[in-house]
Amino acid sequence: MGLAIDDLPAEAAAVLRRRARAAELPVADYLRAELVARARMRTPEDSVVEFLASEGRDAMPEIDGDASALVTIYDLPAETLTVLGRRAHAAGHALGDYARRELIASARRATVDDAMLEFGEVADPEMDMAAVAAAVRYARGE
Structure with missing residues (x-):
């Protein structure tokens, strides 16, 4: 598994490539924009994140091998990494796995x-x- 476009399921990769072409963006730039946009939208995990914060609980996600791609390939802003990381922890996933799931979910919508x-x-x-x-x-x- 991975976060590169070729590591995603073929159907999801096709949708995301098509969207990138329509936006006239390189695929990596489109995926970056998609992850930033998804971090700005409220999700069910945000309620769990807020509860954990109110209880003073640690919200640091597991950092897996794919998480480095979020910085090296997609150059995600720190704020986006923080939001996705907290959501990943709340959902019980490693950061890279959570981001991968977000990209696949986006393609399915x-x-x-x-x-x-x-x-x-x-x-x-x-x-x-x-x-x-x-x-x-x-x-x-x-």
């Missing part, structure tokens, strides 16, 4: 834009992509 990017890769140039987008939005109840 497909959006309409994700569907359209995927259709765009295989669609006939004559296809009415606006109609496809409308159908996807309808099917998703949007």
Whole structure:
């Protein structure tokens, strides 16, 4: 296991690569932005982190081999590392494993834009992509 794009499950890696291309970013830069954004969103683990802090409990995660990639490959800001580390501890995971799980979870939360990017890769140039987008939005109840 690892945090490099090639270490993620193939389906997750494909979604994240597609998003990186659409954002016109190198994959590592996109994954960095994704991890920073996920650290800024509130998660269920945050309640556990807050409880542990209120009890004066240590919230340091296990630092596994993959955790170094968060600094060396993705150059994550200290604040992001702190948030992800506390959440990892609250969830009972090593820091690198938690970050990997976050990237996989992000890839699994497909959006309409994700569907359209995927259709765009295989669609006939004559296809009415606006109609496809409308159908996807309808099917998703949007």
